[in-house]
Amino acid sequence: MVNITRAADLLEVGANGGGWVAPLGTASPGDPEVQPLAPWAPLGAISDDGLVQGFEEDTQSFTPWGYTAPIRTTITSSLRTFGLTVWETGRTTVQSLQYRIDTADLAPTAGLTTFAETASPVPDRRAFWFVVLDGDNFQRGFYVPEGEITERSDVSHKQDEVAGYEWTITAYPDAAGNTVYHFDRVPATAAYTGS
Numbered sequence: 001m002v003n004i005t006r007a008a009d010l011l012e013v014g015a016n017g018g019g020w021v022a023p024l025g026t027a028s029p030g031d032p033e034v035q036p037l038a039p040w041a042p043l044g045a046i047s048d049d050g051l052v053q054g055f056e057e058d059t060q061s062f063t064p065w066g067y068t069a070p071i072r073t074t075i076t077s078s079l080r081t082f083g084l085t086v087w088e089t090g091r092t093t094v095q096s097l098q099y100r101i102d103t104a105d106l107a108p109t110a111g112l113t114t115f116a117e118t119a120s121p122v123p124d125r126r127a128f129w130f131v132v133l134d135g136d137n138f139q140r141g142f143y144v145p146e147g148e149i150t151e152r153s154d155v156s157h158k159q160d161e162v163a164g165y166e167w168t169i170t171a172y173p174d175a176a177g178n179t180v181y182h183f184d185r186v187p188a189t190a191a192y193t194g195s
Contacts (some may be wrong), residue, residue: 020129032140100118142183
């Protein structure tokens with residue numbers, strides 16, 4: 001009989017978490033247990049759908065003449081995304097991201113904030129930091145040094161649901177060629193160490 005090792009403390013349930021944004025070039029907070037400081041700005045409440053870590057890859061297989069199975073496969077496209085719905089649509093940072101406007105341009109005058117949406121939006125890359133928490137022992141941090149909201153869903157304003165901005169954030173390569181940096185704090189069990 002095969003002995004199968006299982007470690008329940010290595011299962012992740014994304015029970016809580018958060019997101020932050022900062023200008024390009026902002027260093028990673030580096031530890032999902034540490035509260036990010038300025039210039040990191042919180043995205044506020046996120047819907048109970050949590051954070052979706054997206055993987056999209058295309059490949060090209062090469063099968064020689066006379067074979068029915070490929071002898072080589074290359075990756076032709078590799079895309080990393082993060083999806084979430086933010087609920088605090090009145091937060092300046094959130095509006096800045098939704099409408100691609102500098103936060104300074106959203107300062108209210110006599111309590112009234114005014115802005116216009118351009119017909120010709122320009123790229124709006126920023127740094128992002130996401131944290132997923134499962135109690136005190138299982139924490140994941142994702143640092144996106146160059147990210148941009150590339151998909152925005154429709155926004156419903158109605159009586160029986162919270163209005164939210166549903167975003168897909170695409171991670172672009174930084175100067176080192178990396179798209180996402182991972183910072184994981186997981187239990188040090190025998191299963192994790194491979195024994």
